[in-house]
Amino acid sequence: MRVQGIAYEELAERFGTPLYVYDADRLTEVIGGLRAALHPGLEVFYSLKANPNISVYATLRAGGARAEVSSLVELRTALAAGTPPEDIIFLGPGKSRRELAACLDAGVYAVVCESFAELDLIERLAAERGHRQRVLLRVNPALAISGSRLTMGGKPRQFGIDEEQVLAAGDLTVAYRHADVAGVHVYMGTRILDPEVVGKNTRYILDLAERVAEATGIRLDAVDIGGGLGVPYFDGEEELAPGAVADLINPLLDKFAGAHPETRLIMESGRYLAGRAGIYVARVEYVKESMGERFAIADGGTHHHMAAVGIGSFVKRNFPAVLLSERAAGEPEPWNVTGPLCTPNDSLLKQAPLPPLRPGDLLGVLNSGAYGPTASPGLFLSHGYPAEVLVRDGEAHLVRARDEPEDLLRPQRLISPTGPQGNDQGNNQGNDQERPS
Numbered sequence: 001m002r003v004q005g006i007a008y009e010e011l012a013e014r015f016g017t018p019l020y021v022y023d024a025d026r027l028t029e030v031i032g033g034l035r036a037a038l039h040p041g042l043e044v045f046y047s048l049k050a051n052p053n054i055s056v057y058a059t060l061r062a063g064g065a066r067a068e069v070s071s072l073v074e075l076r077t078a079l080a081a082g083t084p085p086e087d088i089i090f091l092g093p094g095k096s097r098r099e100l101a102a103c104l105d106a107g108v109y110a111v112v113c114e115s116f117a118e119l120d121l122i123e124r125l126a127a128e129r130g131h132r133q134r135v136l137l138r139v140n141p142a143l144a145i146s147g148s149r150l151t152m153g154g155k156p157r158q159f160g161i162d163e164e165q166v167l168a169a170g171d172l173t174v175a176y177r178h179a180d181v182a183g184v185h186v187y188m189g190t191r192i193l194d195p196e197v198v199g200k201n202t203r204y205i206l207d208l209a210e211r212v213a214e215a216t217g218i219r220l221d222a223v224d225i226g227g228g229l230g231v232p233y234f235d236g237e238e239e240l241a242p243g244a245v246a247d248l249i250n251p252l253l254d255k256f257a258g259a260h261p262e263t264r265l266i267m268e269s270g271r272y273l274a275g276r277a278g279i280y281v282a283r284v285e286y287v288k289e290s291m292g293e294r295f296a297i298a299d300g301g302t303h304h305h306m307a308a309v310g311i312g313s314f315v316k317r318n319f320p321a322v323l324l325s326e327r328a329a330g331e332p333e334p335w336n337v338t339g340p341l342c343t344p345n346d347s348l349l350k351q352a353p354l355p356p357l358r359p360g361d362l363l364g365v366l367n368s369g370a371y372g373p374t375a376s377p378g379l380f381l382s383h384g385y386p387a388e389v390l391v392r393d394g395e396a397h398l399v400r401a402r403d404e405p406e407d408l409l410r411p412q413r414l415i416s417p418t419g420p421q422g423n424d425q426g427n428n429q430g431n432d433q434e435r436p437s
């Protein structure tokens, strides 16, 4: 297995291990395939939380993705990659004042508002600036549609405003003048692999948007139908075909667009766009046996790839994994692949079929482009985050440097262990210590 003709061993030599390797061709192919299949009026917004690397995002952006961000740094990432503000939306249940101010100052297309308290704050911040800021209301739907691995809707949630409350809110165009409520957002869940579920969600959301507009008097500048398209990780899971999704939702979108030609239609996607374009590469350090089971202890583990522990299930299921070393390999046998952390949970693979392993072997965990480092406890045991490499046009580029020991030590402050009267001698890092704030 190679990436654009480059052997993983070559990348491991050049950039060290563990590392993430992303394939730009794959990113481009996936965003292109999705956009080609879906209704031309549907804009795909990339959820940066799935993989916030600026070069990964820029590659998707070049393929036509826009940006859905949920933190100040994600917003800055999208802007630094050259995204026009009208192609950025900001969402999240706990936006800070600083984040909202940054949205207003950047002039993002919309803030997706998750509570009435937040709406009041947006109103105040926009009024202070003499701005109007477009807001999409995130609605917590009254109904849950099953088939997503993590269901939203039909449950008490910190996300969005309950459908009943939105419908009962009265005329929002009177109540808010600077917060320009002009659209609806619903996100029904993640890891959806059944096109029927996307179809049902979309039907529900488009209908809900019309009901909200009617009840609250708002314009529908935009309707965001969420997304949550999945990637198969485990045995028995199948790829979600964009064509099958399109067959179900394009007619719905077409009808809606006919009735609301001015409305921007938005779909969000993180995992589907980035997931299959990445592979986590680690090197086997030791092999041993314990009570009849084979263990390969690798230099990388779940501090970089928490998802590999198992997503939303109590029984460990393995991500697909392969031996990347280019050598003659024997018959597969069950292997436990663990990392360097001092916890039994640091298990990348459990009883996974792999050829006989030996120290120095390179292993790859596939489908690892989404929710890798960003969703992993990289500081555990102070290992820090791994290098990230993007391969584009047959060339490998370092797109995030590995954390070095200095990077992890630098933000820490050593205070005198004996208090202000204590003897501070021997602590010569004093310059940085008192930082008036």
Ligand SMILES: *Cc1c(COP(=O)(O)O)cnc(C)c1O
Pocket (backbone or CB within 6 Å): 047, 049, 050, 091, 187, 189, 190, 191, 226, 227, 228, 229, 268, 269, 270, 271, 272, 370
């Ligand atoms: C996490 C999230 C996404 C992205 O989800 P994926 O399953 O990665 O596509 C999109 N929208 C919202 C509101 C989210 O919280």
